[in-house]
Amino acid sequence: MTYSPSDLTHSYIDGRWTPVTGTQCSPVINPATETPVAMLHHAGPADVEAAVAAAKRAHLAEALGSKDNRVALLERIRAGFDSRREDLAQAISLEMGAPIDLSRNAQAETFLIQLDATLDALRGFAFAETLPNGDHLIRQPTGVAGLITPWNWPIHQISLKVFAALAAGCPVVLKPSEHTPLNARIFAEILDAAGLPPGAFNLINGDVASVGAQLTDHPDVAVMSFTGSTRAGLEIGASAVRRGARCALEMGGKSPCLVFEDTDLDQAMEKILAKTFPNSGQNCNAPTRILIEASAYPAAKEAAQRAAALWTLGDPAQSGDHLGPVANGRQWGRLRLSAE
Template sequence: MIEKRQFYIDGAWVDPVAPHDLEVIDPATEEVCAVISLGDKADTDAAVAAAKAAFPSWADTPLEERVALIRKLGEIYKARQEEMGEAIRLEMGAPKDLALNSQWGAGSWHLDGFLEALEGFEFEKPYKGVDRMRLEPIGVCGLITPWNWPMNQVVLKAIPAMAVGCTMVLKPSEIAPLSSLLFAEMVDEAGFPKGVFNLVNGDGVGVGSQLSSHPDVDMISFTGSTRAGIAISKAAADSLKRVSLELGGKGANVIFADADDKAVKRGVIHCMQNSGQSCNAPTRMMVERSRYPLALEEAKAAAEATKTGPTTESGRHIGPVVSELQYNKIQGLIEVGIKEGATLLAGGLGRPDDTNKGYYVRPTVFADVTPEMTIYREEIFGPVLSIIPFDTEEEAIEMANDTVYGLTNYIQTQDDEKRLRVARKVRSGMVETNGIGRQNGSPFGGYKQSGNGREGGAWGIEEFCEVKAISGVPME
């Protein structure tokens, strides 16, 4: 069993001030796979103090030196791919191939995107020939990351913060901390100055709240549930620190009658990816009525073709959800969907056939879902898809926007004018069309209760900066 009780503070691995062990559960086996320690206020204070002390010199370090260290970190990250994939497989139940490729790869992809964005990024530029505008690091940042895409979120926060000259304290999810501890090892190996990057394990009530309310933390960057984002915003309000939030979603996948033949199957696969544990998953499939009967057949077939399986085996199967708590929540929402009258096309309650251990959920599809149903409204965060018919373009837009969330919406049509017209009308931070993914460096973030910041590329770099206007000193 893995024992990782220490924190990374001020360039060294240190014991917690007071022991507070927590068992990490492998969701595929329901067995303990590791033991960590949860930090408390003294650990948080030590990490913040280290970051605060390191900030002046790190902010003054030339950009090219900071970038050189980030490049070295990227080389180490790529060299240790197998270790990182195994850590993610173990802690959050991603099947082997998903962990080694998509989960690990998300971190590598974003790191490369930031390096590309930094090549032409202007931290100081002229304004009207007389003034100049400067982007400066905001200071000490508290980074609070989730369990569902651990390296995706750690890299989206830590790398731009490092690049602009911020120092930081990372609190990864206590459910899935192993990958972040490995990331801290990589930072140490790369040779970053002590105090630039610190890691303290803990839960939201403890270290998360301590960072959010800490007077010496200048910014909180949080990814997680909308409920937790609201709590963090309230805790941060007393010190008026900046809060950047990437929260929940209930994405609409609008499939018009003229969509390509693979649109429905593609939407089901995307919804089920990562066992449905993605905030940008297209969980509400809205189908034009003339195509609706065929879409139900296609969705049922695609869900039944989605297999669950051991995380230790290669393949395109999906793994378990991350915890017993998540499993029970998803089962409860499936039961509510049935009771409220949605038509169960595939999946349903209980574990998949021949599975009696692990938090595996049956890939589930509901048809004839209506806006008043709970499964239409709530983010389920599991492999559960709701399908709804619509008659007109205007109705589709209204339904897509009929949610408190606004992270990612999806549009499928071969009519380019309609595709752009609908994309402009749906209220979400991102719109993906016809199965085409967003480009590297494209900003990630949402409207409404999906959050208020942007991550990735140049937008993600600016997120960790303050703007300073200087008059009367023109640039040559």
């Protein structure tokens, strides 16, 4: 099956697909072939303003309604997932180079994993309760949630943030990574088919420096959630603090591991690479920094070479247990720089 890229000339605002007013465009590159597969039209300032305004109206109107209404909404979204499961897998493989088996069995499935986890939490969550001292505690939606997501686990991060916000009653403005917009478009189509109230979910595309910055700085965005680089995260956090908005940052790095002289080096390196290589090493918890006791370094280096030789590269479109390319040229450049 070959996935045909969706139209990327529209934003999803106030329950409708709306033509983008911005003039900036960027190609979506298949990293396996280094050829464009779609052209992304970036949202303009008017699009961001319209998306936030739609979300604010939905919040003021309590469009997401009661807890029972939110449960029913998420259940409708779940019912629509199966018909788009393969489209999601194909899109993620196409736009970020994830091998198709990984894309099907891990990447796309995170949509369902996060949705089910949110539903379980929502069903058991008390939005109102009486405390032991007799006081009444009522938890209310914070307001408009601005969400910015990365490219390495794209639908996982979108699902994690969007479903939690909707469950809490917060209308959403989502800006996914400009490198992986295809799966975000499919996500929006699934939500649209589920019949979300207008303004409850809005999708705008573009980069962090322009579209993301306008969203972050907007006075009507009550809470920002960002996963990505430390540089961008610090800027987003500073903006949120300046205007008194809530902010959640996950500026993922890499995890170090320690190897000592008295360990079984072949076994250690095989285990380390088994945690490092999947998804072409593009996991924020990948143990890519291996700190080795000096006396063991030469032998550990040879063991690492033997362990690496057990892995193979292959075409992401083909089924099989192999690695695909890294997701984009910028990431490849960083890897080459660090290797040098």
